[in-house]
Amino acid sequence: MGTDKRHYKEPKTLPDKRNKRPPKRFRRWRLISSSKAVGRFPVLVETIFVEAIIPDLVITQISNGFLHGKIPAAHLPIVDRPHLLDTVVLCIAENPRFTAPITNVTAAVGREAILTCLVEDLGNFKVAWLRVDTQTILTIHNHVITKNHRIGVTHSEHKTWFLHIREIKATDKGWYMCQINTDPMKSQVGYLDVVVPPDILDYATSADIVTREGSNVNLHCKANGFPMPSITWKRETGEMIKLPNGREVANVEGNFLNLTRVSRQQMGPYLCIASNGVPPSVSKRIMLVIHFPPMVWIKNQLVGAYEGQQVTLECHLEAFPKSINYWINERGEMISQSNGRYEPLQKSHNYKTYMKLKIEHVSQSDYGKYKCIAKNALGETDGTIQLFAIPKPSKLLNGIDNDLQDQAGSLLQDKNYVNTASAASRKFICTNFLLVLSALHRLQ
Incomplete structure (x- = not known):
């Protein structure tokens, strides 16, 4: 490579390092082949062996072992035979930097969160991860420093550094720092936001309720989570909810559900459902039990039958707690299946019961009054059916x-x-x- 000898000055002394390779400790230095200024602060200079100098290269000046200011490359000695390695010029330290900010991460409790730090020209410098609020060192380069077994670190070609936080907890929420050990230190931070699925608080939520018909009932439900969950009330059976103003709706929003003058039709399971956009939503089943004394309805109070005919007497009743139900004739005798011609049957669903009495081959002694009787802890009632004779x-x-x-x-x-x-x-x-x-x- 040619040179302009007018700008060449013989150095006063050159170290005798012919045919020797630079020591290992100098391998982190490199020559800047750019016209831009080198460095923004004094950098300690070590020895490097330069093969050639680009004519318009601007090199930072050496003074007392540090880089200061700028001098033209033409004022520096040129080595015509690089293999001789007999010219000492200067060296410039690696300049690692971040290529992108850390992206904030949102993760749900129990999942894994990964924070990413992008670095360029790392050289022999090291990357560390820290927890900002506690100033805890989590990792340095490839090594995990903290005793927290949930923390891990990986990288891709020393350019992309990943901080792994497994089995996320709500306490992991906060700022995390990616740091390069330059002097002064370089760092950037990213935020980990932890979302928590809803959890219904049993101590602050209604248990099953037993009340009398006609009373007022207040159900309440509370849940924790982040973001704060919303509460929705529904009936498990899909029936409508009757509001105090008389309106009927499919669901009610809010922590409280107020029911006034409850009736037996409002008895059953109610669901408190908590959701905040973080799966899964959760629910609690609250049973509303309404007590009332027995009530009887008879469709046919007069039933006619001729001798030898089969006849069925019917009785509908409602009661809760469930009642004890049976039939008696006009002589006060309880009717059971022991008598082959009588077959008392009943079928129940929730608080309703359907009773019937089959009489095979009606005889003269069967005519008269029959009563269906229902008893529970709140009362007793009965209904009367008159069976009378008709000619064949x-x-x-x-x-x-x-x-x-x-x-x-x-x-x-x-x-x-x-x-x-x-x-x-x-x-x-x-x-x-x-x-x-x-x-x-x-x-x-």
């Missing part, structure tokens, strides 16, 4: 005129006409039945 169809039709035959035939064509007819039809049939009996009485 063949006897009824004998000796009456044709007009009455048509009515009587349609009346008795179904042996269970009283039990199966609608309310309006039963009223019409009973009216016609009384007319038939009156006509029979006149004929006699």
Whole structure:
């Protein structure tokens, strides 16, 4: 490489380092081949062996072993034969830097969070991770310093450094620093935000409630989490919730659910559901139990049957706690299945019970009053059904005129006409039945 000898000055002394390689400790230094200023602060100079100098290169000046100011490269000696390595010029330290800021990370409790630090020209410098608020050193280069087994460190070609935090806890939330051990130290920080799925607090949430019908009920539910969870109330069965103003809605938002003058229709399980956008949402089941004394409804209080017919007596009742239910005849005798001609049956769902009494081959002794009785701790009630005799169809039709035959035939064509007819039809049939009996009485 040629040179302008007008700018060449023979150095006063040159160390005798011919045919020797630089010591290991100098390998972290490099020659800057740029016209930009080198360094922003004094850097300690060591020895390096330079093969050539670019004419327009601007090199920082050496003074008392430190780099200060600038001098043109043309004022420095040029080595025509680099292999001789007999020219000492200067050296410039590596200048590691961050190539991008640390991206903030959001992670859920129990998951793994990874913070990333991007570094360039690291050379022999080292990267460390620290917890800012506690000033705890977590890792230095490839080594984990903290005793926290959940912390780990990895890197990719010493350029991308990852801080791993496994099994995240809420206390891991905060600022983390990526640091390079230059002088002065270089650092940047990133924030780890920890989100927590909702958790319902049992001590601050209603337990199962037992109350009397007509009273007021206040349900409450509280949950922790981050962000703060919202509370939604629903009925587990999908039924509507009746509000104090009379409106009925599918769900109610808020920590409290107020029910006024509760009825048996509002009895059942209610769900308090907590959610904050962090899966999974959680719920608690609160059972509302409403106590009330038995109540009885009888569809057919008058049932007619002829001898030898099968007949069924029906009784509907509601009670909670569940009642003790049974049938008695007009003589006060309890009816059980021990008597082969009687078959008492009942079917229950929630607070409702359907009772029926089947009587096979009705005889003269079966006619009379029957009572369905229901008892619980809050009271007792009963309903009465009158079973009365009617003539068999063949006897009824004998000796009456044709007009009455048509009515009587349609009346008795179904042996269970009283039990199966609608309310309006039963009223019409009973009216016609009384007319038939009156006509029979006149004929006699």
